[in-house]
Amino acid sequence: MMLNQQDWKRLQAPILWLGVALVVVGLLAFYAKNYHDEKRVALEQQRTQLNQARQKYLSSGQEREMIVQYLPLYQQLIATGFIGEERRIEWIEALRQIHLQHKLFSIDYNISQQATMHPSYLSNLGSFILHSSTMRLNFGLLHEGDLLTLLDNLRAQSTGFIVRECTVTKLSRAKINPTMLTDYLDASCDIDWITLRDPQLRTPL
Template sequence: MAQSSQPPAKLNIGTAKEPPKLRGFMHDDFPIIRQACIRLGLCLAFATLLIGGTHFFYLQQNELQLQAQTELSQAQGKYTYATNEKNDIREFQPAYIQLVERGFVGEEKRLDVVELIQTIQAKYRLLPMSYEIFPQQTVALDPATPSGELELRASKLVFKMNLLHEMDMLNLFKSLRERGQFINQSCAVKTSNAVSANLLPNQLEAECSLQWVTMSRRVAADLAPPAQTQ
């Protein structure tokens, strides 16, 4: 059997292809968008700075507004207080002036009271009398009563007098009350045992105690806070 004489077929082995090269983002893609990212970062930074500045400005303006509202409220409160004081002064000024004229408001004027007693005695032709004004004392008020810088004071005034009749005593007290705040405390009247040389009716002897009340400002030492001892 005849064999073929063909030469063996040659394998055509070419060069092997290289695998596809992988693309890296930072190496291949980022350079393309690097400028855009930089611009985006700058825009974000600028936007953050702008938002922060706006917020800071808003807080400042809000604080200034609150301060302005507080000052406005204080000014309105002072205006209301001044208006109320003005109305109170207008309402109570006549009564206050009357109390000052009567000697209730202010310091004691003892010389004026002495002259007033002499005037009353001459006006009603009263019999000789003696009187004594005791030292002034502070009147204790109820702590719940608002008195501010004012305090109530009283001086005891004791009269010893001879009377033709009771009206002499009543006229004296009435005239005193017209010029001051005199409050009757006690009064004892009895018939005199003395014999009148002029055959006058039996005289009366009276011993009366009054409180002369005034209101004035406290002494500066009383207004000062107490000293603290260590």
């Protein structure tokens, strides 16, 4: 069937309205999809925020438990000088007290400059930095027990030191005289004093 000019004129209005309807339907579908996508994104964001809030709540509870559990130990380590600024004066005073209490022979000491440690077995210290200062001790001994007395008493008064090396040699200048107390041995020890410090915090001494 062939359409003449009059037929086309009669169909112009319906075709125009059909085109308008198709455009409107397309726009409605487009906005409906966008609305659905926005609601889906908003729902996912709300779920994410809810999960984050839940995790934060759980972690805060765990942090409180850890603080309650480890705070006494942390305070003890601060009190003993392991955490915070190094306490050279206290180290020297501890040596002096041990020397006087046990009537040891004279002790010479030298403390090196503090250095940063990076031990491979401590890879995760958080914000803390591990420091070490080496103390070289030279002193005379009546017998080997004096060395153990010094180290045991030093360990009882202080924490955070490692005995790196000790050597004991016999003095050849004198014969053993049972009636006179004198040093017959010479000892030399290297001790590493260890401190753990957070550069962002000022720990009271």
